[in-house]
Amino acid sequence: MSLIVVANRAPFRLTPEGLAPAVGGLATALLPVLEARGGVWVAAGEWGEKPIAPPRESRVRLLRVPLTEREWQGYYGGFANRVLWPLCHYFLERVELRREHFQDYLRVNRRFAEAVSGAWREGDVVFVQDYHLLLLPGLLRERIRAPIGFFFHIPWPSSGVFRILPWGRALVEGVLGADLVGFHTPEYVENFLRTAAYYGFPVEGNRVRVGERSVRVEAHPLGIDTRRFRELAEDPGVGAHARALRRLAGADRLILGVDRLDYTKGVLERLLAYERLLQSYPHWRGRVAFFQIATPSRTSVAAYRELKRRVDEAAGRILGNFLREDWVPLRYFYQTYSQEELAAFYRAADVAFITPLRDGMNLVALEYAYTAGEGVLVLSSLAGAAEYLKEALLVNPYDLDGMAATLDRALRMPLGERQERLEALKGRVEALEVQGWAERFLASLEG
Known part of the structure; x- marks a missing residue:
């Protein structure tokens, strides 16, 4: 039985050595399963993108759906990222x-x-991915007789928020073309079931009745490639890089933030919370440093350029108010890093400060917890990962005083408690291993 994976993006990337699997996320989760079964990955052929094909030794066939510039801008830049993305993250004003x-x-x-x-x-078997393709399961149901799975990788909002969409019923009908619908957390499952009920579909337990069919809705949390991050944590080169980063920090304690520069990630609020820490807990001045990695994202969009301007201003103000000859309180890295480089940052940091304003899961939190040696994870309670990483210190990402107080607690946490919490987190991350996610979902779909 072959597998057809359908996603907006292709699972391969160009490197100086040639083609290689994309790093992290869906490619890591699904390519091994697709290689084992044999099958097809269907992806958009983005306008202006150079065509690529799988490596010759791969059992995966890549099928591109060619799009015009108009189609790409309307479907991806327009509806996916100016309607669904902000709506599902509760940024209704956007x-x-x-x-x-x-x-x-x-x-x-x-x-x-x-x-x-x-x-x-x-x-x-057909496995459709994410918010770019909400209508696809229903369209396929009209054309083929196949087991169809659909997974939604971002938060499904409350029914009261979703019904803002004039096309809400059509989108829910599209999703319900699947036999199994998956989300990261039970909260998102419940939100979807309530949304389906609002549009008149009978709901019984975790099933939605669509005519004579019954669609199951389940939580299947996505994790990380634990084997890969275990190797990175033990890599001598990563360790040497981590020690160099500690020297660069020049402080007793190092706080780390890692994000795309997206308005959902809470980068600006995080900088303001760090500023509040230095204001309210002056004993940390000269003793703590904050490294914020912000990967450039959607730089052609005005809202993202405005966010960068405000983040730059906040970073400049912190440096202007607290910088000393012997202490740099903040380093702001506006660039992209490889997994190996990020692992060194994880190993170096005493505290990971991961506080999205809303997030489907947040794999950075899992990566840090699994890679760190003695660190503390401070995590937004509005990230899907908070449902599973119970030993993290959970915070409200809108509460600057609360985040500053939690940072103070994390920085003062005794070694024994740090180790105990981190060991428990590593066990939880093991249970969420990324390839197990795909196998569990497909087993449920086919069973």
């Missing part, structure tokens, strides 16, 4: 309800349906 963007989204989902239908053979 939602742009433009009907032409929904029409592009519908058109591209239909193009995906045609491509998948053409590639499908009797007995194949």
Whole structure:
């Protein structure tokens, strides 16, 4: 039985040595399963993108869905990222309800349906990914008789928020074309079930009735490649880099933040909370340093450029108010790092400060907990990972005073408590191992 994975992005990337699997996320989770079974990965052929094909030794066939510039901008830049992304993260003031963007989204989902239908053979299983393709399961249900799974990787909002969309019922009907719908947490499952009920679909337990069919809705939390991060934690080169970062910090304690520079990640609020720490707990001046990694993201979008401007201003103000000849309180790294480089930051940090304003899961929190030696994880209670990482110190990312107080507690935490919490977190991360996620979901779909 072959597998067809459908996602917006292809699972391969170009490197100086040639093609290689993309790092992290879906590629790490699904490529090994797809290689073992054999099958097809269907992805958008982004306008202007250089075509790529899988490595010759791969058992995976890559099928691209060609899109025009107009289609790409409307489907991806428009409906996916200016409607669904802000809505699902509760940034309602950023939602742009433009009907032409929904029409592009519908058109591209239909193009995906045609491509998948053409590639499908009797007995194949179809696994659709994420908010870019909400309509696709329903469109496939009209065309093929196959087990269809759908996984939503960002938060599904409350039904009261989702019903803001003029196309809400059509999107829910699209998702319910699947046999199994997956989310990271029970909260998102409950939100989806309530949304389906609002649009008139009968709900019994974790099942939604659609005509004669019954659609199951389940929580399947996605984790990380634990084997890979165990290797990185033990790598002598990573250890040497971590020691160099400690020397660069020049302080007793090092706090680390790692994010894309996206308005959902709470980077600005985190800098303000660190500023509040230095103001309210002056005994840490000269004794703590904060490294914030902010990976550039969607730099052509005005809202993201404005966010960068405000983050730059906050970083400049912190340095202007607290910098001393013998102490640099903040280093702000606006660049992209490899997994190996990030692992060195994880090993160096005493505290990871991961405080998104809303997040589907947040794999950085898992990576830090699994890679750190003696660190403390301070984690937003509004990240999906908070459902599973109970030994982290959970914070409200909108509460600057509360975050500053929790940072103070984390920095003062005794070694024994740090080790005990971190050991428990590592066990929880083991249970969420990324390839197990794909196997568990597919076993439920096929069973």
